[in-house]
Amino acid sequence: MYRSAMEQLNKWKQKTNKKPLIIRGARQVGKTWLMKEFGKTAYEKTVYINFDNNPQMKELFSLDMRIDRIIMGIELYVGHKISPHNTLLIFDEVQEVPKALSSLKYFNETAPEYQIVCAGSLLGIALHQGTSFPVGKVEFMDLYPLSFTEFMRAMGKEQFVDLLDKGDFEMATMFRQDYVDLLKYYYYVGGMPEVVQSFVDNRDFNEAREIQECILAAYEQDFSKHAPNEVVPRIRMLWNSIPAQLTKENKKFIYGIIKEGARAKDYETALMWLTDCGLVHKVYRVTAPSIPLKAYEDLKAFKLFLADVGLLGCMVRLNQSVLLNGNELFKEFKGALTEQYVLQQLKTVKGVDTYYWTNDRGNAEIDFLIDTGNEVVPIEVKAETNLKAKSLKTFCEKYNPKMAIRTSMTDYKQEDWLLNLPLWAVEKKLSSF
Numbered sequence: 001m002y003r004s005a006m007e008q009l010n011k012w013k014q015k016t017n018k019k020p021l022i023i024r025g026a027r028q029v030g031k032t033w034l035m036k037e038f039g040k041t042a043y044e045k046t047v048y049i050n051f052d053n054n055p056q057m058k059e060l061f062s063l064d065m066r067i068d069r070i071i072m073g074i075e076l077y078v079g080h081k082i083s084p085h086n087t088l089l090i091f092d093e094v095q096e097v098p099k100a101l102s103s104l105k106y107f108n109e110t111a112p113e114y115q116i117v118c119a120g121s122l123l124g125i126a127l128h129q130g131t132s133f134p135v136g137k138v139e140f141m142d143l144y145p146l147s148f149t150e151f152m153r154a155m156g157k158e159q160f161v162d163l164l165d166k167g168d169f170e171m172a173t174m175f176r177q178d179y180v181d182l183l184k185y186y187y188y189v190g191g192m193p194e195v196v197q198s199f200v201d202n203r204d205f206n207e208a209r210e211i212q213e214c215i216l217a218a219y220e221q222d223f224s225k226h227a228p229n230e231v232v233p234r235i236r237m238l239w240n241s242i243p244a245q246l247t248k249e250n251k252k253f254i255y256g257i258i259k260e261g262a263r264a265k266d267y268e269t270a271l272m273w274l275t276d277c278g279l280v281h282k283v284y285r286v287t288a289p290s291i292p293l294k295a296y297e298d299l300k301a302f303k304l305f306l307a308d309v310g311l312l313g314c315m316v317r318l319n320q321s322v323l324l325n326g327n328e329l330f331k332e333f334k335g336a337l338t339e340q341y342v343l344q345q346l347k348t349v350k351g352v353d354t355y356y357w358t359n360d361r362g363n364a365e366i367d368f369l370i371d372t373g374n375e376v377v378p379i380e381v382k383a384e385t386n387l388k389a390k391s392l393k394t395f396c397e398k399y400n401p402k403m404a405i406r407t408s409m410t411d412y413k414q415e416d417w418l419l420n421l422p423l424w425a426v427e428k429k430l431s432s433f
Protein backbone atom coordinates (compact mmCIF):
# COMPACT_ATOMS: atom_id res chain seq x y z
CA MET A 1 0.00 0.00 0.00
CA TYR A 2 1.42 3.37 -1.02
CA ARG A 3 1.84 5.92 1.78
CA SER A 4 3.24 9.35 0.98
CA ALA A 5 4.79 9.38 4.47
CA MET A 6 7.38 6.92 3.15
CA GLU A 7 8.91 9.78 1.17
CA GLN A 8 9.27 11.77 4.40
CA LEU A 9 11.00 8.81 6.03
CA ASN A 10 13.43 8.47 3.14
CA LYS A 11 14.27 12.18 3.40
CA TRP A 12 14.91 11.69 7.11
CA LYS A 13 17.27 8.79 6.35
CA GLN A 14 19.30 10.94 3.95
CA LYS A 15 19.90 13.70 6.53
CA THR A 16 23.44 13.92 7.86
CA ASN A 17 22.55 15.09 11.36
CA LYS A 18 19.27 13.31 11.92
CA LYS A 19 17.76 12.85 15.34
CA PRO A 20 15.58 9.96 16.54
CA LEU A 21 12.20 10.25 14.84
CA ILE A 22 8.86 9.99 16.63
CA ILE A 23 5.81 9.19 14.49
CA ARG A 24 2.60 10.53 16.00
CA GLY A 25 -0.89 9.46 15.03
CA ALA A 26 -4.14 7.87 16.14
CA ARG A 27 -4.41 4.17 16.81
CA GLN A 28 -4.60 2.03 13.65
CA VAL A 29 -3.55 4.70 11.14
CA GLY A 30 -0.67 2.43 10.08
CA LYS A 31 2.33 3.53 12.15
CA THR A 32 3.67 0.04 12.85
CA TRP A 33 3.28 -1.11 9.24
CA LEU A 34 4.95 2.05 7.97
CA MET A 35 7.99 1.68 10.24
CA LYS A 36 8.45 -2.00 9.38
CA GLU A 37 8.01 -1.36 5.66
CA PHE A 38 10.54 1.48 5.86
CA GLY A 39 13.03 -0.83 7.55
CA LYS A 40 12.42 -3.54 4.97
CA THR A 41 12.90 -1.26 1.95
CA ALA A 42 15.57 1.19 3.16
CA TYR A 43 17.86 -0.81 5.49
CA GLU A 44 19.77 -4.07 5.45
CA LYS A 45 18.46 -5.01 8.90
CA THR A 46 15.59 -3.98 11.14
CA VAL A 47 15.29 -4.45 14.90
CA TYR A 48 11.68 -4.16 16.06
CA ILE A 49 10.85 -3.79 19.75
CA ASN A 50 7.29 -3.49 21.04
CA PHE A 51 7.33 -2.03 24.54
CA ASP A 52 3.73 -2.96 25.30
CA ASN A 53 3.69 -5.55 28.10
CA ASN A 54 7.45 -6.10 27.75
CA PRO A 55 9.02 -6.47 31.23
CA GLN A 56 12.50 -7.27 29.85
CA MET A 57 12.73 -3.98 27.99
CA LYS A 58 11.24 -2.08 30.91
CA GLU A 59 13.96 -3.46 33.18
CA LEU A 60 16.71 -2.81 30.63
CA PHE A 61 15.89 0.88 30.32
CA SER A 62 15.28 1.35 34.05
CA LEU A 63 18.89 0.80 35.14
CA ASP A 64 20.75 3.73 33.58
CA MET A 65 21.13 5.66 30.33
CA ARG A 66 24.44 4.18 29.14
CA ILE A 67 23.79 3.63 25.46
CA ASP A 68 26.45 0.93 25.07
CA ARG A 69 24.76 -1.13 27.78
CA ILE A 70 21.28 -0.53 26.30
CA ILE A 71 22.48 -1.64 22.86
CA MET A 72 24.08 -4.75 24.35
CA GLY A 73 20.80 -5.59 26.08
CA ILE A 74 18.85 -5.15 22.85
CA GLU A 75 21.35 -7.36 21.00
CA LEU A 76 20.87 -10.09 23.60
CA TYR A 77 17.10 -9.66 23.32
CA VAL A 78 16.97 -9.98 19.51
CA GLY A 79 19.82 -12.49 19.21
CA HIS A 80 22.22 -10.67 16.87
CA LYS A 81 24.65 -7.76 16.67
CA ILE A 82 23.43 -4.31 15.69
CA SER A 83 25.40 -2.44 13.06
CA PRO A 84 24.34 1.20 13.55
CA HIS A 85 24.76 2.44 9.99
CA ASN A 86 22.69 -0.20 8.21
CA THR A 87 20.17 -1.16 10.92
CA LEU A 88 16.90 0.58 11.72
CA LEU A 89 15.87 0.44 15.37
CA ILE A 90 12.08 0.56 15.79
CA PHE A 91 10.66 1.38 19.21
CA ASP A 92 6.91 0.75 19.07
CA GLU A 93 4.43 1.72 21.82
CA VAL A 94 7.36 3.57 23.36
CA GLN A 95 5.08 5.44 25.77
CA GLU A 96 4.68 2.19 27.74
CA VAL A 97 8.29 2.53 28.99
CA PRO A 98 8.89 6.22 29.74
CA LYS A 99 12.61 5.63 30.35
CA ALA A 100 12.90 4.37 26.75
CA LEU A 101 11.41 7.66 25.60
CA SER A 102 13.88 9.56 27.79
CA SER A 103 16.78 7.52 26.36
CA LEU A 104 16.33 9.17 22.98
CA LYS A 105 18.11 12.25 24.38
CA TYR A 106 21.19 10.15 25.14
CA PHE A 107 21.07 8.36 21.80
CA ASN A 108 21.07 11.76 20.11
CA GLU A 109 23.87 13.21 22.25
CA THR A 110 26.25 10.27 22.66
CA ALA A 111 25.39 7.77 19.91
CA PRO A 112 23.84 9.64 16.95
CA GLU A 113 25.00 6.90 14.57
CA TYR A 114 22.05 4.74 15.68
CA GLN A 115 19.00 5.31 13.50
CA ILE A 116 15.82 5.14 15.56
CA VAL A 117 12.17 5.48 14.63
CA CYS A 118 9.53 5.43 17.38
CA ALA A 119 5.77 5.38 17.56
CA GLY A 120 3.02 5.09 20.10
CA SER A 121 -0.74 5.48 19.81
CA LEU A 122 -1.03 7.27 23.14
CA LEU A 123 2.28 9.10 22.96
CA GLY A 124 0.66 12.52 23.17
CA ILE A 125 -0.90 11.58 26.48
CA ALA A 126 2.37 10.26 27.84
CA LEU A 127 3.92 13.67 27.21
CA HIS A 128 1.33 15.28 29.47
CA GLN A 129 1.99 12.96 32.41
CA GLY A 130 5.36 14.20 33.59
CA THR A 131 7.46 12.00 31.31
CA SER A 132 11.03 13.28 31.03
CA PHE A 133 10.82 14.16 27.37
CA PRO A 134 13.92 14.71 25.20
CA VAL A 135 13.06 18.28 24.17
CA GLY A 136 15.03 19.36 21.11
CA LYS A 137 16.66 15.94 20.79
CA VAL A 138 14.07 14.28 18.54
CA GLU A 139 12.18 14.95 15.33
CA PHE A 140 8.45 14.45 14.75
CA MET A 141 6.30 13.21 11.91
CA ASP A 142 2.51 13.05 11.93
CA LEU A 143 0.70 10.15 10.28
CA TYR A 144 -2.96 10.36 9.33
CA PRO A 145 -5.43 7.98 7.65
CA LEU A 146 -5.00 7.56 3.90
CA SER A 147 -5.79 10.71 1.96
CA PHE A 148 -8.05 10.56 -1.07
CA THR A 149 -4.99 10.46 -3.32
CA GLU A 150 -3.55 7.50 -1.40
CA PHE A 151 -6.96 5.82 -1.53
CA MET A 152 -7.08 6.19 -5.33
CA ARG A 153 -3.63 4.60 -5.59
CA ALA A 154 -4.73 1.74 -3.33
CA MET A 155 -7.70 1.22 -5.65
CA GLY A 156 -5.33 0.86 -8.60
CA LYS A 157 -6.23 4.25 -10.10
CA GLU A 158 -2.71 5.69 -10.32
CA GLN A 159 -3.45 7.23 -13.71
CA PHE A 160 -6.17 9.40 -12.18
CA VAL A 161 -3.69 10.63 -9.56
CA ASP A 162 -1.09 11.30 -12.26
CA LEU A 163 -3.61 13.42 -14.16
CA LEU A 164 -4.15 15.60 -11.09
CA ASP A 165 -0.40 15.76 -10.50
CA LYS A 166 0.00 17.26 -13.96
CA GLY A 167 -2.66 19.86 -13.21
CA ASP A 168 -4.53 18.94 -16.39
CA PHE A 169 -8.00 19.76 -15.08
CA GLU A 170 -9.45 20.03 -18.56
CA MET A 171 -8.78 16.34 -19.17
CA ALA A 172 -9.56 15.38 -15.57
CA THR A 173 -13.01 16.96 -15.98
CA MET A 174 -13.68 14.55 -18.85
CA PHE A 175 -13.44 11.76 -16.26
CA ARG A 176 -15.32 13.60 -13.50
CA GLN A 177 -17.74 10.71 -12.92
CA ASP A 178 -14.84 8.33 -12.26
CA TYR A 179 -13.47 10.72 -9.67
CA VAL A 180 -16.91 11.21 -8.12
CA ASP A 181 -17.48 7.46 -7.86
CA LEU A 182 -14.09 7.01 -6.16
CA LEU A 183 -14.90 9.89 -3.83
CA LYS A 184 -18.19 8.23 -2.84
CA TYR A 185 -16.27 5.08 -1.97
CA TYR A 186 -13.80 7.14 0.06
CA TYR A 187 -16.57 8.89 2.00
CA TYR A 188 -17.92 5.49 3.05
CA VAL A 189 -14.70 3.49 3.43
CA GLY A 190 -12.52 6.31 4.73
CA GLY A 191 -8.77 6.09 5.06
CA MET A 192 -8.04 3.69 7.92
CA PRO A 193 -5.52 1.26 6.34
CA GLU A 194 -7.16 -2.00 7.45
CA VAL A 195 -10.54 -0.85 6.16
CA VAL A 196 -9.06 0.31 2.85
CA GLN A 197 -7.13 -2.93 2.35
CA SER A 198 -10.25 -4.98 3.02
CA PHE A 199 -12.25 -2.94 0.52
CA VAL A 200 -9.50 -3.13 -2.11
CA ASP A 201 -9.36 -6.91 -1.73
CA ASN A 202 -13.09 -7.67 -1.53
CA ARG A 203 -15.12 -4.60 -2.59
CA ASP A 204 -17.42 -5.43 0.32
CA PHE A 205 -19.02 -2.44 2.06
CA ASN A 206 -20.41 -4.61 4.86
CA GLU A 207 -16.98 -5.96 5.70
CA ALA A 208 -15.54 -2.45 5.63
CA ARG A 209 -18.21 -1.30 8.06
CA GLU A 210 -17.53 -4.23 10.41
CA ILE A 211 -13.85 -3.28 10.59
CA GLN A 212 -14.76 0.36 11.26
CA GLU A 213 -16.99 -0.78 14.11
CA CYS A 214 -14.11 -2.81 15.55
CA ILE A 215 -11.82 0.22 15.38
CA LEU A 216 -14.37 2.38 17.18
CA ALA A 217 -14.81 -0.35 19.80
CA ALA A 218 -11.02 -0.44 20.30
CA TYR A 219 -11.03 3.32 20.86
CA GLU A 220 -13.74 2.90 23.49
CA GLN A 221 -11.60 0.25 25.20
CA ASP A 222 -8.66 2.67 25.19
CA PHE A 223 -10.78 5.17 27.09
CA SER A 224 -11.25 2.69 29.93
CA LYS A 225 -7.75 1.23 29.80
CA HIS A 226 -5.62 4.35 29.63
CA ALA A 227 -7.60 7.39 30.81
CA PRO A 228 -8.04 8.30 34.50
CA ASN A 229 -11.18 6.60 35.83
CA GLU A 230 -12.86 9.86 36.80
CA VAL A 231 -12.47 11.24 33.26
CA VAL A 232 -13.65 8.19 31.28
CA PRO A 233 -17.41 8.98 31.38
CA ARG A 234 -16.76 12.52 30.15
CA ILE A 235 -14.48 11.30 27.37
CA ARG A 236 -17.24 8.95 26.20
CA MET A 237 -19.93 11.62 26.35
CA LEU A 238 -17.80 14.16 24.48
CA TRP A 239 -16.74 11.57 21.88
CA ASN A 240 -20.31 10.45 21.25
CA SER A 241 -21.48 14.05 20.84
CA ILE A 242 -19.20 14.77 17.87
CA PRO A 243 -21.61 13.59 15.12
CA ALA A 244 -24.35 15.82 16.57
CA GLN A 245 -21.89 18.72 16.74
CA LEU A 246 -21.00 18.32 13.06
CA THR A 247 -24.54 17.91 11.79
CA LYS A 248 -25.58 21.32 13.10
CA GLU A 249 -25.86 24.17 10.60
CA ASN A 250 -23.30 26.02 12.69
CA LYS A 251 -20.59 23.48 13.44
CA LYS A 252 -18.97 25.37 16.32
CA PHE A 253 -18.50 22.99 19.25
CA ILE A 254 -21.19 23.52 21.91
CA TYR A 255 -20.64 21.93 25.32
CA GLY A 256 -24.38 21.98 26.00
CA ILE A 257 -24.86 19.31 23.32
CA ILE A 258 -22.81 16.88 25.42
CA LYS A 259 -25.09 17.37 28.38
CA GLU A 260 -27.48 20.12 29.39
CA GLY A 261 -25.61 22.61 31.54
CA ALA A 262 -22.17 21.23 30.60
CA ARG A 263 -19.31 23.71 30.94
CA ALA A 264 -15.93 23.91 29.24
CA LYS A 265 -13.94 23.47 32.47
CA ASP A 266 -15.74 20.17 33.15
CA TYR A 267 -14.58 18.67 29.86
CA GLU A 268 -11.12 20.23 29.36
CA THR A 269 -9.26 17.07 30.38
CA ALA A 270 -11.51 14.82 28.29
CA LEU A 271 -11.01 17.03 25.24
CA MET A 272 -7.25 17.16 25.75
CA TRP A 273 -7.16 13.37 26.06
CA LEU A 274 -8.96 12.84 22.74
CA THR A 275 -6.81 15.46 21.03
CA ASP A 276 -3.57 14.00 22.36
CA CYS A 277 -4.66 10.57 21.14
CA GLY A 278 -5.02 11.98 17.63
CA LEU A 279 -8.66 10.87 17.57
CA VAL A 280 -10.00 14.40 17.04
CA HIS A 281 -8.79 17.58 15.37
CA LYS A 282 -9.57 21.01 16.79
CA VAL A 283 -10.03 23.84 14.29
CA TYR A 284 -10.01 27.20 16.04
CA ARG A 285 -11.83 30.33 14.99
CA VAL A 286 -9.65 33.36 14.26
CA THR A 287 -10.67 36.91 15.08
CA ALA A 288 -8.84 38.32 12.05
CA PRO A 289 -7.57 36.65 8.86
CA SER A 290 -4.01 37.94 9.17
CA ILE A 291 -0.59 36.27 9.14
CA PRO A 292 0.21 34.42 11.30
CA LEU A 293 -3.29 33.09 11.90
CA LYS A 294 -2.19 31.47 15.16
CA ALA A 295 -1.77 34.92 16.69
CA TYR A 296 -5.50 35.54 16.20
CA GLU A 297 -6.86 32.28 17.63
CA ASP A 298 -10.08 32.50 19.61
CA LEU A 299 -9.41 29.66 22.05
CA LYS A 300 -13.03 29.60 23.21
CA ALA A 301 -14.47 28.90 19.74
CA PHE A 302 -13.58 25.81 17.74
CA LYS A 303 -14.92 23.00 15.59
CA LEU A 304 -14.11 19.40 16.42
CA PHE A 305 -13.58 16.81 13.70
CA LEU A 306 -12.77 13.10 13.77
CA ALA A 307 -9.58 11.65 12.35
CA ASP A 308 -11.43 9.87 9.53
CA VAL A 309 -14.51 10.45 7.39
CA GLY A 310 -15.27 6.72 7.23
CA LEU A 311 -15.38 6.49 11.02
CA LEU A 312 -17.73 9.48 11.12
CA GLY A 313 -20.03 7.70 8.65
CA CYS A 314 -19.90 4.61 10.84
CA MET A 315 -20.76 6.59 13.98
CA VAL A 316 -23.85 8.12 12.30
CA ARG A 317 -24.76 4.71 10.81
CA LEU A 318 -24.59 5.94 7.22
CA ASN A 319 -26.31 3.33 5.05
CA GLN A 320 -24.48 2.12 1.95
CA SER A 321 -27.66 2.62 -0.09
CA VAL A 322 -26.87 6.35 -0.16
CA LEU A 323 -24.02 5.52 -2.55
CA LEU A 324 -26.60 4.73 -5.22
CA ASN A 325 -28.60 7.91 -4.72
CA GLY A 326 -26.87 10.31 -7.09
CA ASN A 327 -24.78 12.86 -5.23
CA GLU A 328 -26.96 12.89 -2.11
CA LEU A 329 -24.09 11.42 -0.10
CA PHE A 330 -22.20 14.70 -0.25
CA LYS A 331 -25.15 16.60 1.27
CA GLU A 332 -25.92 14.11 4.05
CA PHE A 333 -26.09 15.46 7.60
CA LYS A 334 -25.96 19.11 6.48
CA GLY A 335 -22.69 18.53 4.65
CA ALA A 336 -20.91 17.16 7.74
CA LEU A 337 -19.18 14.38 5.80
CA THR A 338 -17.98 16.84 3.17
CA GLU A 339 -16.54 19.29 5.69
CA GLN A 340 -14.90 16.37 7.51
CA TYR A 341 -13.46 15.14 4.21
CA VAL A 342 -11.98 18.53 3.31
CA LEU A 343 -10.44 18.97 6.76
CA GLN A 344 -8.93 15.49 6.49
CA GLN A 345 -7.24 16.37 3.21
CA LEU A 346 -5.99 19.68 4.62
CA LYS A 347 -4.34 17.82 7.52
CA THR A 348 -2.23 15.83 5.05
CA VAL A 349 -0.84 18.98 3.39
CA LYS A 350 2.47 19.47 5.18
CA GLY A 351 3.11 22.83 6.82
CA VAL A 352 -0.43 24.19 6.47
CA ASP A 353 -2.31 25.30 9.58
CA THR A 354 -6.12 25.28 9.40
CA TYR A 355 -8.62 27.63 11.06
CA TYR A 356 -12.09 29.05 10.41
CA TRP A 357 -13.57 32.55 10.50
CA THR A 358 -16.88 34.19 11.37
CA ASN A 359 -17.70 37.87 11.44
CA ASP A 360 -18.66 39.58 14.69
CA ARG A 361 -22.38 39.31 13.99
CA GLY A 362 -22.09 35.60 13.22
CA ASN A 363 -23.98 35.86 9.93
CA ALA A 364 -20.97 35.14 7.71
CA GLU A 365 -18.62 32.18 8.03
CA ILE A 366 -15.65 30.82 6.09
CA ASP A 367 -15.41 27.07 6.64
CA PHE A 368 -11.61 26.98 6.57
CA LEU A 369 -8.72 29.40 6.41
CA ILE A 370 -5.24 28.11 5.70
CA ASP A 371 -2.00 29.87 6.50
CA THR A 372 0.59 29.03 3.85
CA GLY A 373 3.22 31.18 5.54
CA ASN A 374 2.96 33.80 2.81
CA GLU A 375 -0.77 34.38 2.63
CA VAL A 376 -4.15 33.47 4.08
CA VAL A 377 -6.41 31.49 1.75
CA PRO A 378 -10.16 31.26 2.49
CA ILE A 379 -11.87 27.98 1.56
CA GLU A 380 -15.64 27.65 1.33
CA VAL A 381 -16.97 24.09 1.32
CA LYS A 382 -20.13 23.34 -0.63
CA ALA A 383 -21.67 19.89 -0.45
CA GLU A 384 -23.67 20.32 -3.64
CA THR A 385 -23.88 22.39 -6.81
CA ASN A 386 -25.78 25.32 -5.26
CA LEU A 387 -22.91 27.75 -5.30
CA LYS A 388 -24.18 30.92 -3.68
CA ALA A 389 -21.08 32.14 -1.90
CA LYS A 390 -22.39 35.09 0.08
CA SER A 391 -20.04 34.61 3.03
CA LEU A 392 -17.03 34.15 0.79
CA LYS A 393 -17.89 37.25 -1.22
CA THR A 394 -18.36 39.27 1.97
CA PHE A 395 -14.99 38.06 3.23
CA CYS A 396 -13.18 38.84 -0.04
CA GLU A 397 -14.69 42.32 -0.33
CA LYS A 398 -13.54 43.13 3.20
CA TYR A 399 -10.10 41.51 3.26
CA ASN A 400 -9.13 41.23 -0.43
CA PRO A 401 -7.15 37.95 -0.30
CA LYS A 402 -4.89 37.06 -3.23
CA MET A 403 -6.78 33.80 -3.71
CA ALA A 404 -10.14 32.39 -2.60
CA ILE A 405 -11.27 28.80 -3.07
CA ARG A 406 -14.75 27.32 -3.27
CA THR A 407 -14.79 23.54 -3.38
CA SER A 408 -17.92 21.69 -4.45
CA MET A 409 -19.28 19.15 -6.91
CA THR A 410 -18.87 21.57 -9.83
CA ASP A 411 -16.03 21.53 -12.34
CA TYR A 412 -12.69 23.28 -12.08
CA LYS A 413 -12.92 26.94 -13.06
CA GLN A 414 -10.71 29.96 -12.41
CA GLU A 415 -12.71 33.17 -12.08
CA ASP A 416 -11.53 36.71 -11.41
CA TRP A 417 -11.60 36.47 -7.64
CA LEU A 418 -12.37 32.81 -7.09
CA LEU A 419 -11.08 29.33 -7.86
CA ASN A 420 -13.85 26.73 -8.20
CA LEU A 421 -12.25 23.46 -7.16
CA PRO A 422 -13.91 20.03 -7.43
CA LEU A 423 -13.99 18.15 -4.13
CA TRP A 424 -11.99 15.34 -5.68
CA ALA A 425 -9.09 17.71 -6.46
CA VAL A 426 -8.80 19.45 -3.08
CA GLU A 427 -5.74 17.63 -1.75
CA LYS A 428 -3.74 17.75 -4.97
CA LYS A 429 -4.35 21.44 -5.62
CA LEU A 430 -3.59 22.54 -2.07
CA SER A 431 -0.41 20.46 -2.01
CA SER A 432 0.98 22.78 -4.70
CA PHE A 433 0.91 25.85 -2.44
